Amino acid sequence: MKPMIGAALLLALAGSTMAQQTDGVFPFDSRLIELENGFKAYLIRAGAPGQVAYVSMVRTGSRDEVEPGKSGFAHFFEHMMFRGTDKYPDYDGVTAEMGAARNAFTSNDMTVYYLVASADYLERIIDLESDRFMNLKYAEPDFRTEAGAVLGEYQQSATTPFGFLNEKVRETAFDRHTYRHTTIGFEADVRAMPEGFAYSQSFHRRFYRPENIVLVIAGDVDFDATAALIRQYYGGWSPGYSAPDIPVEPPQRAPRRRTVQYKGRTLPVLSINYKAPAWSATNKQAVAMEVLGEVAFGSNSDIYKRLVINERKVQFLSGNFGLSRDPGLASVTAMVIDPTGVGVVERDIQQTVDRFKTEIVDETRLNDTKRNLKYGFLMGLETAQNVAFATIPYVINTGGIEAVDTYYRTLDSVTPEDVRTAARTYLIDNAKTVVTMVQAGGN
Amino acid sequence: MRRLLSILASLMLLTSCVPQPKSTITVREADSPFIAFNVWVKVGSQNDPAGKEGLAALTAALLEDGSTTEDSYDAILAKLYPMAAGYGSSVDKEMTVFTGRVHRDNLDDYYTLFKNALLTPAFAEADFERIKTQTLNFLERTRRYGRDEELSKELLFSLAYRGTPYEHPEEGYVESVRSITLDDVREFYAAHYLSNNMVVGLAGGYPDGFAETVRGDFDALPQGSLTPVSASAGIVPNGVRVLIVEKSTDATAISLGFPIDLVRGESDFFPMMVFNSWFGEHRNSFSHLYQVIREARGMNYGDYSYIEAFPLGYTTQVPPVNAARRSHLFEIWIRPVSLTSPGNLHDRALFATRAAWRELDRIVTDGMSDSAVIATKQFLHNYSVNWATSVSRRLAYAMDDAFYGIRGDGFLASVRPGLASVDAAAVNAAIRRHLQDENMYAVFITADAEGLKQKLLSGVPTPITYAGQKSAEHMAEDEAIASFPIPVAPENITIIGIDEVFERK
Numbered sequence: 008m009k010p011m012i013g014a015a016l017l018l019a020l021a022g023s024t025m026a027q028q029t030d031g032v033f034p035f036d037s038r039l040i041e042l043e044n045g046f047k048a049y050l051i052r053a054g055a056p057g058q059v060a061y062v063s064m065v066r067t068g069s070r071d072e073v074e075p076g077k078s079g080f081a082h083f084f085e086h087m088m089f090r091g092t093d094k095y096p097d098y099d100g101v102t103a104e105m106g107a108a109r110n111a112f113t114s115n116d117m118t119v120y121y122l123v124a125s126a127d128y129l130e131r132i133i134d135l136e137s138d139r140f141m142n143l144k145y146a147e148p149d150f151r152t153e154a155g156a157v158l159g160e161y162q163q164s165a166t167t168p169f170g171f172l173n174e175k176v177r178e179t180a181f182d183r184h185t186y187r188h189t190t191i192g193f194e195a196d197v198r199a200m201p202e203g204f205a206y207s208q209s210f211h212r213r214f215y216r217p218e219n220i221v222l223v224i225a226g227d228v229d230f231d232a233t234a235a236l237i238r239q240y241y242g243g244w245s246p247g248y249s250a251p252d253i254p255v256e257p258p259q260r261a262p263r264r265r266t267v268q269y270k271g272r273t274l275p276v277l278s279i280n281y282k283a284p285a286w287s288a289t290n291k292q293a294v295a296m297e298v299l300g301e302v303a304f305g306s307n308s309d310i311y312k313r314l315v316i317n318e319r320k321v322q323f324l325s326g327n328f329g330l331s332r333d334p335g336l337a338s339v340t341a342m343v344i345d346p347t348g349v350g351v352v353e354r355d356i357q358q359t360v361d362r363f364k365t366e367i368v369d370e371t372r373l374n375d376t377k378r379n380l381k382y383g384f385l386m387g388l389e390t391a392q393n394v395a396f397a398t399i400p401y402v403i404n405t406g407g408i409e410a411v412d413t414y415y416r417t418l419d420s421v422t423p424e425d426v427r428t429a430a431r432t433y434l435i436d437n438a439k440t441v442v443t444m445v446q447a448g449g450n
Numbered sequence: 451m452r453r454l455l456s457i458l459a460s461l462m463l464l465t466s467c468v469p470q471p472k473s474t475i476t477v478r479e480a481d482s483p484f485i486a487f488n489v490w491v492k493v494g495s496q497n498d499p500a501g502k503e504g505l506a507a508l509t510a511a512l513l514e515d516g517s518t519t520e521d522s523y524d525a526i527l528a529k530l531y532p533m534a535a536g537y538g539s540s541v542d543k544e545m546t547v548f549t550g551r552v553h554r555d556n557l558d559d560y561y562t563l564f565k566n567a568l569l570t571p572a573f574a575e576a577d578f579e580r581i582k583t584q585t586l587n588f589l590e591r592t593r594r595y596g597r598d599e600e601l602s603k604e605l606l607f608s609l610a611y612r613g614t615p616y617e618h619p620e621e622g623y624v625e626s627v628r629s630i631t632l633d634d635v636r637e638f639y640a641a642h643y644l645s646n647n648m649v650v651g652l653a654g655g656y657p658d659g660f661a662e663t664v665r666g667d668f669d670a671l672p673q674g675s676l677t678p679v680s681a682s683a684g685i686v687p688n689g690v691r692v693l694i695v696e697k698s699t700d701a702t703a704i705s706l707g708f709p710i711d712l713v714r715g716e717s718d719f720f721p722m723m724v725f726n727s728w729f730g731e732h733r734n735s736f737s738h739l740y741q742v743i744r745e746a747r748g749m750n751y752g753d754y755s756y757i758e759a760f761p762l763g764y765t766t767q768v769p770p771v772n773a774a775r776r777s778h779l780f781e782i783w784i785r786p787v788s789l790t791s792p793g794n795l796h797d798r799a800l801f802a803t804r805a806a807w808r809e810l811d812r813i814v815t816d817g818m819s820d821s822a823v824i825a826t827k828q829f830l831h832n833y834s835v836n837w838a839t840s841v842s843r844r845l846a847y848a849m850d851d852a853f854y855g856i857r858g859d860g861f862l863a864s865v866r867p868g869l870a871s872v873d874a875a876a877v878n879a880a881i882r883r884h885l886q887d888e889n890m891y892a893v894f895i896t897a898d899a900e901g902l903k904q905k906l907l908s909g910v911p912t913p914i915t916y917a918g919q920k921s922a923e924h925m926a927e928d929e930a931i932a933s934f935p936i937p938v939a940p941e942n943i944t945i946i947g948i949d950e951v952f953e954r955k
Contacts, residue, residue: 058835089735099735099745103825106832108767110733125832151918155748155791162701163751163786167596201917270698271595272949274587307531312524319580322587344583375532382534382553389484390839 031412032384035394038230039407040237044246045218048237049408051225053394059126059226060391063136064402065118066221067214069190070333073251074206076199078185079157079192082113083200084210086153088120090145092138101135108392114190116332117403123392126227130236136222137240140215147204154200161197168273172444175267176278176336180440184256186335216248217241221402226391256282256334263440268447274322275343275445279356282438283337286330286404288414293330295425296337296433298418300328301376302426303363304339310359320344320352332404336440337433349443363430367423377418384415473646474665475852477653477845485557486842487537487550487564488651489668490772490849493642494544495622496615496679503955504622505630508585509638510539510546516577518566523577526563537564541620542761542773543682545853549772551842554655565667571639578632589624594948597764598703598895599785601951605693605893606705607759608952610779614682618955625954645671649852653845681776684709690938692892692906696899697948701750701786702799703895706806707779710884712757714774714861715854720868721880722757725818728826729809730755730782733767736829739782742805746924747914749787749802756781757884768837771846774853780885782806789897796902797912797932799894804912804934810887811934817878827869834865892936899945907940 040048068081088111091098102109107124122132164170174189181187191197222241224233259282287293302308304326314321322342330337339356343349387397401410475488491510498505514537517523530536537550548568552560593601604619611617621627650668652661686708712718730737732754735745739753754763757780759773784806787799818826838844844862851860858864896902905912911933920928 055839058839099741103734103736103829106829106835108833108836110767123836125835148916148918148920152746152748152916154917155788156744156751158788158791159701159750159786162699162788162790163597163599163703166700168591272591273595274591305531306527312527316524316527316580317576319576319583322584342587344587375528378532379534382532382556385553386484386534386551389841392839 032381032415033408033411034388035225037408038234040234042217042238042242044242044244045216045248046220046222046241046244047407048222048224048241049398050228050230050233051223051394051398052228052230053225053391055226055391057126057227058391059124059129059132059224059228060395061122061124061132061136062223062225062395062399063120063140064221064223064399065120065214066116066219066403066406068114068116068118069188069192070115070185070253071214071251072185072188072192073253076196077203077206078188078196079161079190079200080196080203080206080210081118082190082192083154083157084207085111085113085118085120086157087145087150087207088139088143090143090149090153092142092144094138094142095135098135098139101131105131107132115186115335117399119399121392121395129228129233133236133240137244140220141244143211143215150204150207151201157200158197161191161194164191165194166271168269168271168276168444171269172267172276172278172442175265175444176280176338176440176442179263179265179442180280180282180336181256183254184333185253186256186331186333212247213249213251216246217244218246218248221406223395223398223402223408225395253333259438262436265441266443266445269444270447273444273446275346275349275443277341277343277349277353277356278442278444279339279353280336280440280442281434283328283330283335283433285334286332286400288401288405288410289417291417291421291425292429292432294414294417295421295429297328297330298373298376298380298421299363299426299429300326300337301379302368302372303359303430305376307372307375307379310355314341314352314355320348346445346449353441360430360434363427364434366427368426370423373421373423373426377421380418381415473649474661475649475651475845475848476661477651477841477848478656479654479841482655482841483554484654484841485552485554485656486653486845487548488653488772488842488845488849489548489568490649490651490852491546491548491643492647492649493546494542495618495620496543496682497642498618498622501626502630502634503618503626504585504620505634505638506546507541507620507622508581508627508630509635510541510548511581511585512573512578512635513567513571513639514539514548515581517572517574519570519572520566521563523574526567529559529563533560535560537567540772542759543616543620543775545772545774547772547846547849549842549846557656561664565664568643569667569671573632573636573639575632578635582627582630585621585627586624589621589627589952593621594951598697598699598701599705599783600762600764601695602703602705602893602895603763603781603783605695605951606707606781606891607779609691609693609891609893610684610707610709611682612685614684615679616682616684616775616777619952623952623954641674642676643671644674644676645669646673647676649849651845651849654841684777684779687889687891689888690890690892690936690942692894692903692938692943694899694902694943694945695893695895695948695951696945697895697897699895699897700790701788702796703786704784704799704803705781705893706784706803706890707781708886708890710757710778710780712884713776713778713854714758714850715856718880718883720872721876722884724823724826724830724869724872724877725813725881726755726757727830728818728822729813732756732760732763732769739806739809742809743784743802747805747916749798749914751785753785753802753806754783756783768843771843771850774850782810793915794912795898796896796905798914799896799902800905800912801914801932803892804936805931807887807890807936808931808934810885814881814885814887817881818874820874823872823874823877827872830869831866834862838862895948903943903945906936906938906943909935
């Protein structure tokens, strides 16, 4: 019955947030360290005595893979970052000694490296992490070997129904922008990775630069001492980030429709996608679009209750209107129980779209959605790692955590009229891509 | 040092939240804004009646995702939505748990919904049909065409527990689930959801008197008597038994293993934990298997081993909770190996299998060195702090302590002192007691199953090639791996098609 002191401190902070709306949603003390080379580090005092989460956020992901034949490279490069340096040739051994939980992931807009360990090791971690970001070194044979692991990763996911569908939706909806390919990349590009050693070095040189990486340290962190260490270890990093020239997706002029055949067994899956705006903490239309996804297609929506619960026409229905750094897709996905009923479900979804373009959303429903989004954020602030992770979208999209409070202020200001305007602006036929995945050979 | 002591102190505080061997378990953290629930019903898939496999899981799913006598399911969703909260269930071989977490602002409203879900379910026909349809879709499609690596593990367990109540997957077979009726669910609930068969767990910042209120509410359920299910003992095969599942796929999923007689709380547990962490720490490059198969050879995404059940390992980096069992397997997970890389078909999959098998053979023969034991103890000493960073997980560990009968400060608090007392002699003695590599189950999910069978039977070396140069020493080791013997008789290899998997018992 004795309280867990570390957790209690952390959680008490999270508990204060709803009462502090006017002061902002983000409940923790933080300090920004900015170096002359453009490097930024946020220190967040988030309780958890004795523990730190050390999260390096690279604002580069598969979005930045502009060269033909290089899809999947950001993710592959993430693997290479664990291959050591002259100073620390055995990265795995050093982190194992610390008993650190560490890993990394890559998605459209980011590559994120994290390490959770005792705060006693903080200086060693700063040394280790700054060193690999600046001085990564690996031999070509090791590079080629690692490519095999990436192929294994591709093959374990790409042949699943949703891995397959994701590839097809992107290549149908986009003509030029790099969101056209998945983060894992095209299979041919994955197979060609062993030949990309020289390219990998240029990738590191161009993207792994102080102006393009934001560090967040959350947990038991002494601001002054840590700031001095950040300056000491990251101060010598030369700037030189070279932003890629990411192709702009031209406006879509007509609806697109495609049926794809999955070679295993699946119920039909209907994927309806609209071109969406870029993520923004200040643009009410963009924030209203995220709200729209929830009220129109979330688990509290009328269509969810009708199609999933009452009429049981679909196995599941989801509205993913989470926005990206560049204009991406807002998607509604439904797995249809009766293979002959796909058209009926599509019509139902279209009627919902039409309704939100004409009617004003109920005020209570809107307020419930805002509460859901805020409590969802709060409920995520439970551990040092989760606090750091909660900042990821804000850091990746804007370069800093200040956008957390800005975003929730904008959310507070969204009106029913804003939601209807978002529907009218973005849920238009000419911006729509419908992909239906069916079982090859029929059900 | 101050901080290390602080971690240690907080860990001890954490686990001093004693798992009481009684009907309520509490891990109170008064300042926390969150409250976590964990209601353990002492029933699992081992309690499924013959021919109704999947009934325990379907019952829990209906409670989790169904209406109550108070609210329809859509009304429940509407009430939960503004809280950004929900509740879930999980059914393992021996345990069913219902879990939830809520911000303290919303405790009263949330608890009413959570309580009603368990105590006054409506058993609505429409909810039942919805959940049964979803379950059948999972069984017929998702399980077979989703993650091959997860499926290979389920098949491994099924082989090792054939003829026991652990044999069938928790979700059941296609045929058995089809036969389940709403009356079956009602009867199962009435027979097992008894006040004296449920342990209520609470954690976080709940108010004074709340634990007593909750327990009182659950005590309103009837009491009853239940016949305990005898512990399932896994069956150690005589030699090597192979199951190959034929499926159109680009990569081969591989699981190896055999039953061991070891559970948490026994004296060999920490020595074996040290061995297993060194040999195959879950999703960690510290794993020796990972170093041999992925790091040095780039054959797949990772390679790990287990001494406790680890369902859904691909979804998590920390150990599972509330999958406590009286019997476990020693298990090796070789993540999918490409079938379409250069080289002869199946050579890579068999090379990876041989590599893992050979490493097991070596450790059984040679044991662990002092230095490896020391390094692993150091790793686990720090790493284990990551296993329970949330109130929900601290509570879940306490519930598992109650299952295993671990008294005192509980399992988490015992990890550091337990490791401290382990030395190489203890590890190697435990390895000799629990491990071997002659009697093994092996499951493959692959294309051209017959080709794999013939290659396995032929015993021919299965070398691999590399995109880059390797040292002479590396290539010499490869030669030894490629020809490592896997003695198996033709009658001990079974082939089935993917659409036959778990169709019926």
